[in-house]
Amino acid sequence: MGRKITDKVTWIGKIDWELRTFHGEELSTHKGSSYNAYLIRDKKNVLIDTVWLPYAKEFVANLKKEIDLKEIDYIVINHGEIDHSGALLELMKEIPDTPIYCTSNGVKSLKGHYHQDWNFVEVKTGDELDLGESKLIFVEARMLHWPDSMFTYMTGENILFSNDAFGQHYASEHLFNDLADQNELYNEAIKYYGNILTPFSPLVKKKIEEVLSFNLPVNMICTSHGIIWRDNPTQIIEKYIEWANNYQENQITLLYDTMWEGTRRLGEAIAEGIKSVDDKVTVKLYNISRSDKNDILTEVFKSKAILVGSPTINKGILHGAAGILEMIKGLSFKNKKAAAFGCYGWGGESVKIITEELKKAGFEVVNDGIRAQWNPNEEAKTKAREFGKEFASML
Template sequence: MDYKITDKVTWVGKIDWELRMFHGNELSTKKGSSYNSYLIRDQKNVLIDTSWLPYDKEYVSNLKKEIDLKDIDYIIVNHAEIDHSGALKELMREIPDTPIYCTANGVKSIKGHHHEDWNFVTVKTGDTLDIGENKLIFIEARMLHWPDTMFTYMTGENILFSNDGFGQHYASENLYNDAVDQEELYYEALKYYVNILNPFNAIVKKKIEEILALNLPVDMICPSHGVIWKDNPAQIIEQYMKWADNYVENQITLVYDTMWNGTRRMAETIAKGIKSVDDDVTVKLFNAAKTDKNDIMVEIFKSKAILVGSSTINKGILVSMAANIEMIKGLGFKNKKAAAFGSYGWSGESVKLLTKEIEEAGFEIVDEGIRALWNPDEDALKECYEYGANFAKKVK
């Protein structure tokens, strides 16, 4: 496989086919990932980002096959999180005096991870680095998704090295977006956006507008995870602008957990009630204890309204729902409506608790929700059906 992107730029990263969880156990990566690192050869040689810590020695060994490490003039650290800077310590053992270009926050973050005081050169938006025939322009991208994040733009080649922006956790031997399954690619790009960047929607929109205002031609976007946007890179920029602008589809999602199937039966009956009055709406149901939480977040992101359900246990809600609610709070969804439902045996607090939690998460509460005593009988299920129909009318 040819890892040369242009005559001057070579991909020198690592494809991780085995990765299944990321950020501890917070993010599922069913399609693996890659840790993209790029080597620029001009009159000066520049390395942009490195690789994740478990592959530090492998990364440096492979880099030596590509270039004599002493010939690397500059290192760019767009973001110091360990999946991008993990191999930095191993690399700096070999070339300890090489200047490292990063933001001021980047210096703090690199020192915090590696506890080394290397030859740092701090940069801010608009600063440039002359490397010969081309220049590198630095663009701070604070909180996309860490305070230290920046993008690096290469003139001449018109490449935006965007770090986590426009990335996907997606392992492929094909480097480019037009050479992979498009449905898979867009789902992984959306999942990445929802679970990592959605809390910073307003910043995403503002930063993209700022970059566009620079009038820099972009022929390629090279993120730090997943494939490179080579074929019509504007498509992912346009998609980000849509996602960042209170994105919503005509969808209602029900997320629940159940002990003895009472809450499940409620969910299924409410869903039928919704469809009875709005056949065009997409309705999806997920058992939170059996479904990947990050995939659930994608469906919530797409939804105009959600219903959250849980049986009552120990005067509270089931653990899987508590975990999902916590994620929902952290991701900061906007412009969505919600209500709660659940079955109970004797105390029945779950619906009230879920309503409170989902309201605190920023959702507009449609009504006080619905609950059913014990395993719902036909009368209770009829109420659920009618509740679903009324809910659909309220959020249409």
């Protein structure tokens, strides 16, 4: 069922209440998500994006209730990933000659996914599509977060169809930001940025500056996932500028994996030391194997420093610690300090391994870390508290 956004624009997407992981199993979506598609009615009618492949038949059936498919003059695909374009196969069976507007990389992506030679129209930044009373203006947004990504701006209504930018994986009965739970909305927005867009922060900043230079009024930002921004829509743009600028809060996060609780106890003692020096700093501890990895990465994004701990096993580290370090490396966090800790029985290589991985991930490693043999006794915990104090003072 469609929902009116303005007199000319209708939301015709799908709310996915049951979604719990995205990008395979890579990203957790505790609050579900939505696949936002939009129908524009003017002298020319335009469909902007579709929905994820499993909902293709449902999408086309619902679209038929909104409009005779033959009255759709153009299709705009802002991004070829199948959560945006998944209903195209089903839709194009009905209207096979309808022009599909996308970037040149969008053509490659769509052909790669669907192996169809549809009526593609390649567009680049500044190209326009006249609908009658309104125009669509296309803005390439390469690597935000794919090479084929673009924004579409609608004049008259002053709507920015922002693709994956400014979105959230967040299912809600409320379509607009002013109706949603503000804490949930913020938490899902920063998790989305921290886990998906962080590697592209320099490009995010540059692209936002470019779009702002066009001096286009923005009454609404219609995202591809989650809530539409209509109340003070530029607030999320301001947040993206802040998040893209080597973001950090007054927070230190300790991540650890543990076998016999020794590394946990070591981490807790370090945290006590940190808090004894600075009671205003937020200190959070996460058992990597028992916590959601994407929630952890969101906390890393917010932190000015992290400590990563693991015991030594088979001359290496536990797989939970190894996995989170690999994800941290891929996200290319900036402007953050770090150190390692861990327990051992015989070899004791874990702290050195973690230290090297943190350096590879681009963190400023402030010392050689701390390790304790077997289950930390009171002397070892006292040393860990002193280590925490020294670490805090180095920040």
